[in-house]
Amino acid sequence: MSQVPGKRGRPRSADARRKALAAARHLLMEDGLGRLSIEAVARAAGIGKPTIYRNWANLQELAMEALITVAPAESTPDPDLSPQAALTAQLTRLVQSFSSTRGRQITIALASADPESEFTRAFRNRVILSARAHGRALIEAAIARGDLSAPQDMETLLDMIYGPLFFRILAGHQPLDSNFADSLARAAFDLLRNPAR
Amino acid sequence: MSQVPGKRGRPRSADARRKALAAARHLLMEDGLGRLSIEAVARAAGIGKPTIYRNWANLQELAMEALITVAPAESTPDPDLSPQAALTAQLTRLVQSFSSTRGRQITIALASADPESEFTRAFRNRVILSARAHGRALIEAAIARGDLSAPQDMETLLDMIYGPLFFRILAGHQPLDSNFADSLARAAFDLLRNPAR
Amino acid sequence: MSQVPGKRGRPRSADARRKALAAARHLLMEDGLGRLSIEAVARAAGIGKPTIYRNWANLQELAMEALITVAPAESTPDPDLSPQAALTAQLTRLVQSFSSTRGRQITIALASADPESEFTRAFRNRVILSARAHGRALIEAAIARGDLSAPQDMETLLDMIYGPLFFRILAGHQPLDSNFADSLARAAFDLLRNPAR
Amino acid sequence: MSQVPGKRGRPRSADARRKALAAARHLLMEDGLGRLSIEAVARAAGIGKPTIYRNWANLQELAMEALITVAPAESTPDPDLSPQAALTAQLTRLVQSFSSTRGRQITIALASADPESEFTRAFRNRVILSARAHGRALIEAAIARGDLSAPQDMETLLDMIYGPLFFRILAGHQPLDSNFADSLARAAFDLLRNPAR
DNA sequence: TATTAAACGAGACGGTACGTCCTGTCTTGGT
DNA sequence: ACCAAGACAGGACGTACCGTCTCGTTTAATA
Structure with a gap:
């Protein structure tokens, strides 16, 4: 008889998020937005593509969030x-x-x-x-x-x-x-x- | 031993250029820059992809030139x-x-x-x-x-x-x-x- | 610290392989080896080109395998x-x-x-x-x-x-x-x- | 003031033929039939593609003639x-x-x-x-x-x-x-x- | 403590587009 | 009329990513 409806299953990995953002930031600084791709971020971060799609709707949103933390x-x-x-x-x-x-x-x-x-x-x-x-x-x-x-x-x-x-x-x-x-x-x-x- | 610099070979087709620009302009107005692609332009213009690459270095330059003629x-x-x-x-x-x-x-x-x-x-x-x-x-x-x-x-x-x-x-x-x-x-x-x- | 060598990732689709071979066989019988192309096989089989390249190194190998099953x-x-x-x-x-x-x-x-x-x-x-x-x-x-x-x-x-x-x-x-x-x-x-x- | 009714216009260049065959032979020995192309022959021979097409119906016939002279x-x-x-x-x-x-x-x-x-x-x-x-x-x-x-x-x-x-x-x-x-x-x-x- | 559901990495899938190469034809200016 | 040069429409090449979909493998909350 569950009390709280709270989430079941394994929670999202904060580490994966962090690694994706770090990789995106690095690639942005290295090659610019034009060369950025989900595949490259996943490769560089050592995480799976679906994990990225679970956290961001598309490349732009990932890039945006990566840039926010860089911005002044x-x-x-x-x-x-x-x-x-x-x-x-x-x-x-x-x-x-x-x-x-x-x-x-x-x-x-x-x-x-x-x-x-x-x-x-x-x-x-x-x-x-x-x-x-x-x-x-x-x-x-x-x-x-x-x-x-x-x-x-x-x-x-x-x-x-x-x-x-x-x-x-x-x-x-x-x-x-x-x-x-x-x-x-x-x-x-x-x-x-x-x-x- | 005359050797006038005069261009050799078949000259670039002004018509192909024009058709590419017209198609690009139309697609830009229809779907925006995000949906624009060299293949779509070639298809819509009825010209070959290499002809586009002979005239513009990449999609951006083609789009730019197409937009110039649209711009006020x-x-x-x-x-x-x-x-x-x-x-x-x-x-x-x-x-x-x-x-x-x-x-x-x-x-x-x-x-x-x-x-x-x-x-x-x-x-x-x-x-x-x-x-x-x-x-x-x-x-x-x-x-x-x-x-x-x-x-x-x-x-x-x-x-x-x-x-x-x-x-x-x-x-x-x-x-x-x-x-x-x-x-x-x-x-x-x-x-x-x-x-x- | 178990680490069974078991393959990771989604396994190759036997169905895609089968469809590629069937399409290649059909095109071979229709038009011969000269007209066979990866693009035509992908189109006819309803599969992606990269899937073909994942299964065969080039057109010849695909044709060869298609012919094997045809051969007496x-x-x-x-x-x-x-x-x-x-x-x-x-x-x-x-x-x-x-x-x-x-x-x-x-x-x-x-x-x-x-x-x-x-x-x-x-x-x-x-x-x-x-x-x-x-x-x-x-x-x-x-x-x-x-x-x-x-x-x-x-x-x-x-x-x-x-x-x-x-x-x-x-x-x-x-x-x-x-x-x-x-x-x-x-x-x-x-x-x-x-x-x- | 033509005397002989024979062919009008500039005659075919025997030199161009020879150069095409020599280039084809060389490329065949270098890279094999698979890598041979009309463009490569024209490039290597320093002649125009149409000249090749004037002399041979297609690549196979050029290759064939090039091979004949090589054959024992x-x-x-x-x-x-x-x-x-x-x-x-x-x-x-x-x-x-x-x-x-x-x-x-x-x-x-x-x-x-x-x-x-x-x-x-x-x-x-x-x-x-x-x-x-x-x-x-x-x-x-x-x-x-x-x-x-x-x-x-x-x-x-x-x-x-x-x-x-x-x-x-x-x-x-x-x-x-x-x-x-x-x-x-x-x-x-x-x-x-x-x-x- | 054991169960279990959802996350994970890996990677294949059907696609789209890329930029390159070649085909066979056509169109120049020059011999 | 031929030549070289080179552009043309077309089409295939092999690659890179897209966003989605399995896989087998953790992992943490729940029961």
Whole structure:
């Protein structure tokens, strides 16, 4: 007379998951998303293909999860910094982590993935939009303190700050360096100090 | 002992090229880049696979060239429009053409392609950077007429205008509509009217 | 720490093997060895090409195995027949089965195949040399009974009986019919009745 | 102002023919019939594919003609030799030239070719049946001189002499050496000296 | 403690597509 | 009219992966 409906049988192996992610991460860094394949991951991780399919719906989701753990976590800001300095610091950090090969791979992964997938959403929230949310918090705090006036459209402003990053990765027409981070932050604050009439 | 360099052998068939591109374009619109394959193009175009490989190094380059001809050409602006109205009009046009499935496909194709390839460069110049160049011309003309003051960093400003487009396609966190085009143009001109001190 | 050598993984499908052989046999009879291709076999059998390559190293080996099962098995001889009548009967049977298109196909397959291949050897033993061995048994029994005297060189004698068959297939200079079978058997027994001095 | 009504236009290049045959011969000796291809011959000979197709209907006919010139010409026999010694000498020569890789290739070429083709016929007459005809002449001369009695069936006898050669090439069950040539000739003459009753 | 159900690795399955090679034909410019 | 060069449509090659499906083998929760 069973009490709890709890799972029967052998539980999923956390070790297999870990090995798959590690192998995927390694292969991504080595050869890029284009060369990544379930077979290669299974081979490199020493696990079976069905085990991968038991844990992820397809290659994109596995890649996405592998990239998440590689992607930059948001560090807590220095409270003594001015809002503009804090934004500059964040953008500089982003620029650094995206100017690597990894940055391009993350962008490709994001571009190719099913936009409705749970993992794509999680990835966006974790890696991309969290930076945007951080920027928003920073700016809104300054506005609340009266240091800045509110922009015409906050969403557009945020995209004008974080969008150019991906633009430079995709189009590659201009360098992605710390000067760019500086320049972006300065322009954003110009907009905030001189609101449209 | 004449030895004119004149090409020997049967020349490449312009017809085969055309049929391949037409088939690729059709399949792209039908099923997207993910379902595109050399075999399917050859089958649909009624040409041989080796003929495709003779004309393009790989699927990406074929897709790229097929997309170029699909992508929006820059229409000549109305000279009576104010600079801000002209920019708004251009961004609205871009937003319209990129908010379709095709927009995402173009972005994916661009993201997945070899960034060093000749076609990728051509594509970027033709599809993406031409819009940016057009915006630059528009703004610089207005500055030259004394209607606007020069921005701190023109390259950054341009990326703040055209980057957010790709950001919204990639991250999908906010709609890509004509309000956004309006809002972007307005913010850009705020920056130009009130230069940083 | 048991570690029985027992095979891991999904076992080969006997059904796939069977379907491939049946399809190959059918195509061989229909169009001949020249028109046979792995792709056609896979298509006709409703199996994947890699499955064929998992079971046979190349087209020749598949064809060889398909032909083995088609080739004439040795029927048990009538014990009441005289040795010469038995040999005549066997040669008549061989002549009948080789005078068909199939005979030529078998000969071509045998000629074109890698002579060192396991399948080629199996095929030779099964289809060609078994007839020769049968003839040898028949003759040696008659010699043992004292009905015939031993030939100078048994190997040469056997090749003089079974070689002309292939010669007529290859060169096509003379018909391959039952008169020939008769004539061959008669000449062989002349040799056995009147040994060289 | 043409004088002779003969052919118009540029005549076929004897040089191109020669180069094609030489290249085919070389590739045959190097890699065997299996690796031979029109493209490889054209490449190696430095001539165009259409030139090959103008001279031969297909690869088999080119190969056949290339092999003809390689194949052993019949040397005139020593008139002082006994008929048996002369046959032994001929068979020894044949055995020598067929025990090479070339022998097998010739056999394969003969087996795979269209048996109705003009070249196949020519090849058979030139390479295979000429030896058989030579043997026939030799035997018939001896019979005419009264040295030997006529066999039951001359055609069968001739095939019993020349067939075993191909049998040993195809089946590879016994060596193809000068002992075999000896043994064959001896058995043939046994048959001729002791006709069936 | 023994049972048992689900996980595991291994690897074959039917498929699809790859990129290469060759076939036999056709189309150039050049002899 | 021929030549070499080389592109053409077509088709087969052998390989790599896909996502699914057995296998025989652990393994941990349950009974």
